[in-house]
C-alpha cells in the first residue's frame with residue numbers, strides 16, 4: 001500500500017521520527033533524500049511470497065558503485081514477526097554486486113531456503129534497516145500470524161540527482177533539484193507533524209530544510225501542497 005503519509009497521520013509521524021532520521025543521516029549523509037514508502041501486508045494464511053531479489057536498478061555498472069549506492073529501507077513492524085512470515089536476508093550480499101540468484105538456488109539443490117539466510121525476527125515496534133542491494137525475500141505466509149511492515153527507504157542525494165525515473169516512476173521523469181526538493185519536503189512536514197503531537201521530543205533537524213522550517217509546518221496548506229499525492233514523486237533508482 002502506497003501513500004501512507006497522506007492516508008495515515010500516524011504513519012506521517014513515524015516518517016518524521018528523530019531516531020530513524022538520525023540513522024538515515026548517519027548512513028546516507030546530512031543531505032539524504034527519500035526513496036519511497038510502502039506498507040507490506042502479509043496476511044495470515046494467504047500472504048504471498050516475495051522471491052529472492054536485490055533492489056536497485058540504476059548504478060550496478062557505475063564506476064562509483066559501492067555497497068551503499070542504492071540506499072536502504074527501514075521496516076517498522078506493527079506485530080511480532082516469525083520465520084514463517086518475516087523478511088529474510090543474506091548478510092553481506094550487498095557488497096557482492098549483482099548476484100546470480102538462480103545459480104545460488106541451483107547450488108542449494110534447488111531449495112530456496114538458502115543456508116546463509118537469516119530471518120528478521122522482531123517484536124512489535126522493532127525496526128530493521130536493510131541495504132537495498134542485499135539479497136532478500138520472504139516466503140508465502142501459510143502461518144496463522146499476519147505481518148504488517150511500514151517500509152521507508154532513503155538514499156544518498158548524489159545517487160539520485162540527475163537520474164531518470166525507474167521502477168514504478170516513468171523514464172520521462174528527471175530527478176532534478178526541484179523534484180528532489182518537493183519529495184524531500186515530506187520529511188520536513190513529517191518532522192513538524194511529529195513535533196505537534198510530541199512537543200517534548202527533540203525534533204530531527206533536516207539539513208536540506210534548515211531555515212525553511214516555518215514554510216513547511218504541518219497544516220492544511222502543506223497537506224495540500226506537499227503531502228497530497230507525494231508518492232507520485234518518489235525517487236526510485
Ligand SMILES: O=C(O)CCC(=O)C(=O)O
Pocket residue numbers: 040050055073086087136137138149151
Ligand atoms: O517485506 C517483504 O516481504 C518484502 C520487502 C521487499 O522485498 C523490499 O522491501 O524490497
